[in-house]
Amino acid sequence: MDISINKSPRQGAVLFSPYLRGEGIQKALEIGRENILFEIRESKLKGRGGAGFPTATKWMLVAASVAKEKFIVCNADEGEPGTFKDRVLLLEYPELVFDGIVIAGYTIGAKEGIIYLRGEYEYMLQSLEDYLSKMREDNLLGNSILGQEGFDFDISIRLGSGAYVCGEETALIESLEGNRGEARNRPPYPVNTGYMNRPTVVNNVETLASVPHILLKGGEWFKKYGTDKSTGSKLFSVSGDCTRPGVYELPWGTKISELLEIVGGENAKAVQVGGASGSCIPRSQFDRTLAYEDAATGGSIIIFDKNRSMLKVLKNFMEFFVEESCGQCTPCRIGNVKLLEGIKDIERRNYTFSYINKLKDLGRTMQVASKCGLGQSSPNAFISILENFKEEIFNYNGFGGTNGK
Amino acid sequence: MLLLEKNSLTEEIEELVNLMGHERSSLLPILQALQRKHKYISDFAQQEIARLLDIHPVEVYSVISFYAFLHSEPHGRNIVRLCQTITCDMAGKDAVAKAIERELGITFGQTTKDKRITLEYANCLGMCDQGPAMIVNDRVYTHLTPEKAVNILNEIK
Numbered sequence: 001m002d003i004s005i006n007k008s009p010r011q012g013a014v015l016f017s018p019y020l021r022g023e024g025i026q027k028a029l030e031i032g033r034e035n036i037l038f039e040i041r042e043s044k045l046k047g048r049g050g051a052g053f054p055t056a057t058k059w060m061l062v063a064a065s066v067a068k069e070k071f072i073v074c075n076a077d078e079g080e081p082g083t084f085k086d087r088v089l090l091l092e093y094p095e096l097v098f099d100g101i102v103i104a105g106y107t108i109g110a111k112e113g114i115i116y117l118r119g120e121y122e123y124m125l126q127s128l129e130d131y132l133s134k135m136r137e138d139n140l141l142g143n144s145i146l147g148q149e150g151f152d153f154d155i156s157i158r159l160g161s162g163a164y165v166c167g168e169e170t171a172l173i174e175s176l177e178g179n180r181g182e183a184r185n186r187p188p189y190p191v192n193t194g195y196m197n198r199p200t201v202v203n204n205v206e207t208l209a210s211v212p213h214i215l216l217k218g219g220e221w222f223k224k225y226g227t228d229k230s231t232g233s234k235l236f237s238v239s240g241d242c243t244r245p246g247v248y249e250l251p252w253g254t255k256i257s258e259l260l261e262i263v264g265g266e267n268a269k270a271v272q273v274g275g276a277s278g279s280c281i282p283r284s285q286f287d288r289t290l291a292y293e294d295a296a297t298g299g300s301i302i303i304f305d306k307n308r309s310m311l312k313v314l315k316n317f318m319e320f321f322v323e324e325s326c327g328q329c330t331p332c333r334i335g336n337v338k339l340l341e342g343i344k345d346i347e348r349r350n351y352t353f354s355y356i357n358k359l360k361d362l363g364r365t366m367q368v369a370s371k372c373g374l375g376q377s378s379p380n381a382f383i384s385i386l387e388n389f390k391e392e393i394f395n396y397n398g399f400g401g402t403n404g405k
Numbered sequence: 406m407l408l409l410e411k412n413s414l415t416e417e418i419e420e421l422v423n424l425m426g427h428e429r430s431s432l433l434p435i436l437q438a439l440q441r442k443h444k445y446i447s448d449f450a451q452q453e454i455a456r457l458l459d460i461h462p463v464e465v466y467s468v469i470s471f472y473a474f475l476h477s478e479p480h481g482r483n484i485v486r487l488c489q490t491i492t493c494d495m496a497g498k499d500a501v502a503k504a505i506e507r508e509l510g511i512t513f514g515q516t517t518k519d520k521r522i523t524l525e526y527a528n529c530l531g532m533c534d535q536g537p538a539m540i541v542n543d544r545v546y547t548h549l550t551p552e553k554a555v556n557i558l559n560e561i562k
Contacts, residue, residue: 078531083531084533086531120540161440161474162473239534240495240533302533316494
């Protein structure tokens with residue numbers, strides 16, 4: 001395989017701190033469901049996929065349900081451009097992810113855990129299956145796990161097939177059920193009617209990987225890192241124009257400028273925070289912090305230096321969304337195409353400002369009228385790049401200028 | 406398709422269905438297994454899957470057409486997916502793509518005459534720190550240069 005191991009320095013006090021396989025499960029069985037939920041709630045852990053829903057609330061809703069069958073689904077369909085933290089976690093820290101799933105299963109009373117692995121990651125399927133076999137041998141999966149009478153639990157891996165939208169939790173569930181990955185209306189939420197209409201917890205890989213550490217060291221300890229509203233640390237997938245790309249663990253609340261220094265991207269003119277569906281932050285705002293309450297992100301950080309044409313960047317993003325829109329709802333299906341056409345008009349210098357403004361309005365309409373997160377967030381880049389880089393994009397340089405190349 | 410081929414495909418699908426279950430939720434794994442082996446899912450295969458899962462064939466087609474990695478038309482023996490998303494683009498995906506196209510004499514979306522290779526673009530492969538990247542069947546290649554990419558493709562049979 002042609003993948004280098006994550007070379008970035010394994011800084012980080014939380015996820016990348018020492019952990020022994022099975023430790024978290026042992027601890028979970030010792031302290032029991034109530035205390036697990038207490039510690040997770042104490043830690044104020046929020047979903048690491050980007051939406052930031054409190055994990056404890058999700059778990060409690062499903063734990064409280066009396067349904068016979070419940071499921072825990074691990075969302076490993078990371079498709080957001082610029083995100084690769086789940087790849088590093090699954091390849092290099094599988095013990096955290098799988099122990100997290102077992103703990104979640106124990107807490108909510110599920111017998112079955114499912115990992116939805118994106119089709120692009122099929123190459124890691126064998127090593128993950130091997131890992132699961134080892135867990136079964138050591139009684140970390142199977143019947144009466146670690147001797148706990150009545151705790152039977154197993155994990156299966158299901159593959160995606162190259163659809164970005166399946167990272168949306170209800171689309172993911174549709175896909176698991178053998179359908180087109182089209183998002184459902186919410187509510188009802190998966191915690192009530194999820195996989196096979198059963199209560200289901202869908203958690204990001206990184207969220208689940210945080211759980212074993214929280215149980216071992218306590219919610220109070222977790223809260224020491226990060227900010228008041230964004231506790232703990234976050235894995236940032238850093239790529240683009242920097243000297244040290246890779247996955248970094250940093251506490252929430254880190255300034256963008258601090259991150260750029262760590263990764264060797266000080267010359268950046270802009271940083272795309274949150275991938276194609278995130279927003280583009282210009283140099284003048286580099287003192288903003290990475291946190292749910294400020295520049296929120298599922299971890300994707302793409303760095304652009306002064307030579308990059310932001311119009312080309314934007315075009316790449318919009319081409320992505322045009323391809324990945326599932327086509328179910330009109331604002332997203334048509335809207336993204338219209339935004340891309342607008343970008344091509346700008347490229348050809350064949351536009352009017354009144355039309356560009358209409359497109360921005362269209363973008364804002366998509367943000368409220370689209371059915372799922374894809375169409376609700378795809379105009380973010382369009383609006384923020386045209387706003388923050390209008391001088392570069394709309395003002396021709398004088399004689400001999402190189403703008404718009 | 407020859408009768409003999411049809412029979413063996415039916416047998417293969419029956420085996421898959423027995424292994425993975427008759428439920429609707431088995432549809433995707435079944436399609437993925439066929440795709441992996443045959444590089445596409447023929448009309449006949451779709452009908453057989455529909456018969457065995459007791460759903461309408463159009464349901465099967467509808468699912469295939471939704472997912473980028475499932476095909477209903479014949480493809481080459483090897484499927485090459487070059488990442489076209491932002492960081493691979495910034496790292497020189499265009500030069501890699503052009504070199505591959507020149508070398509194979511086809512453009513993206515096409516299959517070589519000898520059915521050896523189908524070229525496709527993929528969206529973000531999750532290799533952004535090591536781009537440009539491509540996947541050949543289920544193997545990943547990173548840090549591509551035009552020359553390296555062409556050498557890799559010339560090696561595969």
